[in-house]
Structures are given as structure tokens and as C-alpha cells.
Amino acid sequence: MATVAFVLHHQRSQAAELAREAAQWLAAAGHDVRLPHYDAGLAGLADLGCDDADLASGLAVAVSLGGDGTMLRTVDMVSAAGVPIIGVNVGQMGYLTDIEPPVLLPALERFLSGASAVEERMLLSVRVERTDGTTSGCLAFNEAVLEKTPMGHTVRLEVEVNGEFFTTYAADGLIVATPTGSTAYAFSARGPIVAPTHRAILLTPVSPHMLFDRTLVLEPSAEVRLVVQGHRPATVSVDGRNLGELGEGDAIVCTAAHQTARLVSGGPRDFLARLKTKFGLEDR
Numbered sequence: 001m002a003t004v005a006f007v008l009h010h011q012r013s014q015a016a017e018l019a020r021e022a023a024q025w026l027a028a029a030g031h032d033v034r035l036p037h038y039d040a041g042l043a044g045l046a047d048l049g050c051d052d053a054d055l056a057s058g059l060a061v062a063v064s065l066g067g068d069g070t071m072l073r074t075v076d077m078v079s080a081a082g083v084p085i086i087g088v089n090v091g092q093m094g095y096l097t098d099i100e101p102p103v104l105l106p107a108l109e110r111f112l113s114g115a116s117a118v119e120e121r122m123l124l125s126v127r128v129e130r131t132d133g134t135t136s137g138c139l140a141f142n143e144a145v146l147e148k149t150p151m152g153h154t155v156r157l158e159v160e161v162n163g164e165f166f167t168t169y170a171a172d173g174l175i176v177a178t179p180t181g182s183t184a185y186a187f188s189a190r191g192p193i194v195a196p197t198h199r200a201i202l203l204t205p206v207s208p209h210m211l212f213d214r215t216l217v218l219e220p221s222a223e224v225r226l227v228v229q230g231h232r233p234a235t236v237s238v239d240g241r242n243l244g245e246l247g248e249g250d251a252i253v254c255t256a257a258h259q260t261a262r263l264v265s266g267g268p269r270d271f272l273a274r275l276k277t278k279f280g281l282e283d284r
Helices: 013-028 037-042 068-081 101-112 271-278
Strands: 003-008 032-036 061-066 085-089 118-129 135-140 143-148 155-161 164-171 173-177 201-206 216-218 224-229 234-238 241-246 251-264
Touching (some): 003 013, 003 037, 003 068, 013 061, 061 101, 068 085, 068 251, 135 251, 143 251
Parallel strands (some): 003 032
Antiparallel strands (some): 118 135, 143 173, 155 224
16 A cells, blocks of 8 residues: 655646546555645545645655646655655646656556656755854755846845855846756756756856856756845745845855655656657757
8 A cells, every 4th residue: 555645736627637536546446645735625635635744754656736836846845755756747838747647547557566767856955044143945956046136136146166256246146956957947047958867056147247157067066155245135036936035145055955856757758859849849
């Protein structure tokens, strides 16, 4: 008997329908199912709801039913516990998801029989340090971003790598990304596309007001520290979640996490073929 969790896209009815169907199939096979309380209510499975903090405990696998945003939420909820994730594309682009809805049940059956491969993806460990001495930390699957406030001007961000000063950027912001995140926000800032199974840290400036505007590709063991300089504040976000505003002297510190995101493969992964499909590249 295994315990399977479902995390749903909150605006797509198909996600709720898939969760109900899969929950019934799993229960008939003797497995347990759980969902975050809100997701359980959406799916009409309120009796299977649990607190977010308890979702990963004892899980065999978590199933993300949505697009990339739902996948990021699922990674945030279960990756620290080493739980593998099946990503089902019920969104639009679904770059991070590997399974289409019609094959969800066969994919679950393969995983529960031990026949599925699991791919390891690098995560970032992100620590926020404030001048008042308080700190907080989290994991990032795609990126951590320090950037100007929504109505603000450019910010000045000092960069240190392994404790050594590198330079100070005047820019709209800086993105610290994983290889998986190279096709997210860093991609729109004209950063390089990196195969997601690599281990590296990408530092990409957003609209820099300086001649040096290239992405740095650093070793995963590097510790990257971004410090807010001057009177203009900056906002910090991790995988699209806003963590608040930082003032002068506040910083974020990023390095490769000890944990990884463990993604269940729906079959052989061809990085270039997937890139062509998701970005609509034509064969020539």
C-alpha cells in the first residue's frame, strides 16, 4: 500500500476531475490518497484533505495536476522530503510537466510497480539576510530574483561570489537560476538555455544599465550573495512567490541545495525535441 498526494491547478476543472478519477482508482487498489485542504475541497474530496505542512509525510509520490505554476507549488511542498513528483500537463505550455492527462493512470501504475525512472534536478538553497539580524530560507526550483519594486527605478545590487566582491550592477534586477530555470524568467532576460540535468548556477541581469550584460554560469558549489546598495529598495521572489522588500544592506545568498527535485519520467527524455515542441520550432 502506498500514499499518493495530488496538488491541483485551482482554476482548471480538469485537474479536479483527474484527481477524483485517480483517487477512486487508487482506493480500489488499496492505496491512500491525500490533498492539501483547499485542493481537496475543489475536487470534492474534502475527507482526504490535510494541512500543507503534513502533505509530504510518508508519501510515495506527489502528482501535480496543472501547468508550470502548479509544478512549482508541488516542488515547494514535497521536495525537501525527497518525494518524487509526476507532472501532468493540465495547463498551457507545461514545460515542466511530462505526462498528458489520458495517461495519468498508466503512469501511476508504472510508478507503483517500480518501473518508472526518476530524474534528479538541482534546487537552489536561498537565504534572505536582513540588517536587523533576521534570516529566512527556502528552496527554489527555477530561480530567486532580486529586482526593483513595481513602481521603482533601477536598483544597485552588489554581487559577491564565494565571499569575494565581483561587481555592482545597476539594473532592473538580477536572476539567480538553476538549469531548469534557464527556460523561465532567465530566458526572457536573454539568458542561455541549459539542459535541465546539468548542475550550475546562472546569474542573469535584467535590463542592466551598464556595458556588462552577460549571464555568468557558475559552479553549483559557488555561493552567490546579492546585496542591496543605496536608498532604493528591491523585492525578492522565489519561483514567483514574493517574499517581501529588502532595503540597503539586506541580501540574499544562493547556492546549490543538498536536496534535489525528483521528477518521474513518462518515458525517454529528449531535451532538444522537448525544446522544439514547447517553443514551436520548425523542422527545416
